[in-house]
Amino acid sequence: MENTPASNFLQTIITEDLASGRVREVVTRFPPEPNGYLHIGHAKSISVNFGLAEANGGRCNLRFDDTNPEKESQEYIESILEDVRWLGYTWDGEVRYASSYFQQLYDWAVYLVEKGEAYVCDLNAEQAREYRGTLTEPGRNSPYRDRSVQENLDLLARMRAGEFEEGEKVLRAKIDMASPNMNMRDPILYRIRKVPHHQTGDEWVIYPTYDFAHGQEDAIEGITHSICTLEFEDHRPLYDWFIEHLPVDSRPRQYEFGRLNPSYTITSKRKLKQLVEEGIVAGWDDPRMPTVSGMRRRGYTPAAIRKFCDMIGTTRSDGVVDVAMLEFAIREDLNENAPRAMCVLNPLKVVLTDYPEEKLESISAPCHPSREEFGQRELPFTRELYIDADDFREEANKKYKRLVLGKRVRLRNAYVIEADEVVKDGEGNIIEVRAHTIPNTLGENPEDGIRPRGVIHWVSVRAGRRAEVRLYDRLFTDEAPDKGENDFLDSINPDSLTVVEQAWIEPALADAEPEQGYQFEREGYFVADRYDHRAEHPVFNRTIGLRDTWTN
Ligand code: ATP
Numbered sequence: 001m002e003n004t005p006a007s008n009f010l011q012t013i014i015t016e017d018l019a020s021g022r023v024r025e026v027v028t029r030f031p032p033e034p035n036g037y038l039h040i041g042h043a044k045s046i047s048v049n050f051g052l053a054e055a056n057g058g059r060c061n062l063r064f065d066d067t068n069p070e071k072e073s074q075e076y077i078e079s080i081l082e083d084v085r086w087l088g089y090t091w092d093g094e095v096r097y098a099s100s101y102f103q104q105l106y107d108w109a110v111y112l113v114e115k116g117e118a119y120v121c122d123l124n125a126e127q128a129r130e131y132r133g134t135l136t137e138p139g140r141n142s143p144y145r146d147r148s149v150q151e152n153l154d155l156l157a158r159m160r161a162g163e164f165e166e167g168e169k170v171l172r173a174k175i176d177m178a179s180p181n182m183n184m185r186d187p188i189l190y191r192i193r194k195v196p197h198h199q200t201g202d203e204w205v206i207y208p209t210y211d212f213a214h215g216q217e218d219a220i221e222g223i224t225h226s227i228c229t230l231e232f233e234d235h236r237p238l239y240d241w242f243i244e245h246l247p248v249d250s251r252p253r254q255y256e257f258g259r260l261n262p263s264y265t266i267t268s269k270r271k272l273k274q275l276v277e278e279g280i281v282a283g284w285d286d287p288r289m290p291t292v293s294g295m296r297r298r299g300y301t302p303a304a305i306r307k308f309c310d311m312i313g314t315t316r317s318d319g320v321v322d323v324a325m326l327e328f329a330i331r332e333d334l335n336e337n338a339p340r341a342m343c344v345l346n347p348l349k350v351v352l353t354d355y356p357e358e359k360l361e362s363i364s365a366p367c368h369p370s371r372e373e374f375g376q377r378e379l380p381f382t383r384e385l386y387i388d389a390d391d392f393r394e395e396a397n398k399k400y401k402r403l404v405l406g407k408r409v410r411l412r413n414a415y416v417i418e419a420d421e422v423v424k425d426g427e428g429n430i431i432e433v434r435a436h437t438i439p440n441t442l443g444e445n446p447e448d449g450i451r452p453r454g455v456i457h458w459v460s461v462r463a464g465r466r467a468e469v470r471l472y473d474r475l476f477t478d479e480a481p482d483k484g485e486n487d488f489l490d491s492i493n494p495d496s497l498t499v500v501e502q503a504w505i506e507p508a509l510a511d512a513e514p515e516q517g518y519q520f521e522r523e524g525y526f527v528a529d530r531y532d533h534r535a536e537h538p539v540f541n542r543t544i545g546l547r548d549t550w551t552n
């Protein structure tokens with residue numbers, strides 16, 4: 001199942017290009033539009049672009065495709081830079097911006113006008129739609145198509161000078177209104193947009209379209225393999241048309257692969273933005289978001305995300321990937337690399353009646369069951385402990401491997417105890433269990449041969465610390481929340497976040513560094529919250545449970 005970088009169709013193309021000498025050095029780019037935060041799909045694109053460059057001794061640029069100023073912002077630029085770095089990739093040279101090529105792109109637009117291959121069109125949006133035709137019917141030539149070169153040059157200069165209003169005029173390529181490919185029916189090169197740009201301020205009031213900008217940006221940067229997703233396949237003839245008709249000095253080629261769509265996940269920036277704006281999540285980096293920053297805050301690691309991107313392969317077809325594969329990757333990474341700790345999520349007090357009130361024993365326990373280099377931690381053991389309320393029953397059959405009245409259980413890393421009686425409140429709720437320790441059971445089985453039923457986790461009442469624990473689960477209950485237009489909001493999981501205010505943690509956890517991940521034994525994988533965790537108020541987020549509870 002593992003897909004090494006050397007085994008996908010893009011690598012095959014690159015290998016051939018290098019062998020034939022078409023390409024001497026592989027140069028790729030990751031070209032996000034700074035109109036939202038990066039998500040898991042972008043992580044895939046990053047791993048493909050940076051991964052192929054890396055695997056072939058080439059380079060990968062990071063280029064902001066910032067041709068739509070009204071939807072873009074500096075906040076998004078900064079988050080994208082941070083996310084790419086966090087994923088562990090290094091771009092070649094400086095960060096690049098499509099906007100820094102605006103003058104060159106404009107000069108090329110003038111070049112096309114001079115050659116009679118572009119014209120200024122006055123059709124409004126509705127008229128343009130009518131003239132465009134349909135998939136089954138050819139379009140019709142715009143009445144402005146035959147303007148003279150002189151007139152077009154004049155109008156384009158005046159568009160640029162701000163003499164016209166938005167929507168009044170556009171610059172179009174003169175290609176073929178009867179082409180079966182709608183993208184070739186005199187596509188728009190420039191639109192009037194009287195909005196300031198986050199990089200160029202108000203230097204421009206006309207902005208190039210994606211189609212006119214992208215391939216030329218690739219050519220300027222000497223990109224050899226311009227890798228994008230399948231929805232651009234139909235744009236490739238136009239991409240090539242510009243490259244052929246302009247005096248560019250390199251010949252990039254576009255290749256498409258299938259978008260990553262994990263189940264139970266939304267990967268549309270517009271919809272993710274809606275979740276943020278409607279307050280359904282706390283922000284772009286809410287741990288339930290499939291954004292890189294959300295996954296980071298949730299406790300996912302760069303290694304696990306990269307592993308997942310490799311595992312799913314890179315193919316020429318769109319399809320849904322089971323999100324359980326991503327969860328598998330994170331479990332596997334944390335199982336290997338996260339230190340162990342104990343946290344009681346739903347505390348029930350156990351009083352060890354034979355254990356002296358003032359005594360505090362420090363029990364040494366391994367931080368990881370198989371990695372000695374992780375060292376040992378000290379667990380304070382006292383007369384009063386918390387165990388999880390789910391780990392005690394007054395009566396139970398043998399299948400229940402936890403503490404039962406009159407029976408024994410082992411406290412993880414510590415003694416075997418036996419429960420003697422329960423204390424209840426006025427409503428009959430168990431508020432305390434009274435028990436005693438079985439002597440000489442630290443690391444040993446009971447001498448009388450009566451074995452404990454199982455092992456449960458615990459934390460000292462006196463020496464432990466209170467913590468807030470945020471239990472996150474999948475944000476959507478529907479496998480395909482993205483199938484309709486707006487109904488993705490109907491399948492929000494009402495239990496995607498449960499906040500436990502009174503969890504009890506072993507004391508060392510209070511000093512965890514933010515973003516340090518742990519396995520809380522018997523509970524799952526958790527991470528100290530990147531922003532809110534403090535020694536005085538420890539906060540942990542559940543990354544993922546120990547097992548998949550979504551499949552049965
Ligand atoms: P939009 O253009 O609608 O804002 P986008 O998701 O295409 O959204 P971009 O910032 O243009 O966002 O994407 C940057 C790169 O990431 C593009 O090359 C795009 O093809 C790629 N990409 C985006 N979403 C996915 C995905 N789900 N799987 C793989 N690659 C993706």
Ligand code: MG
Pocket residue numbers: 033
């Ligand atoms: Mg895009």
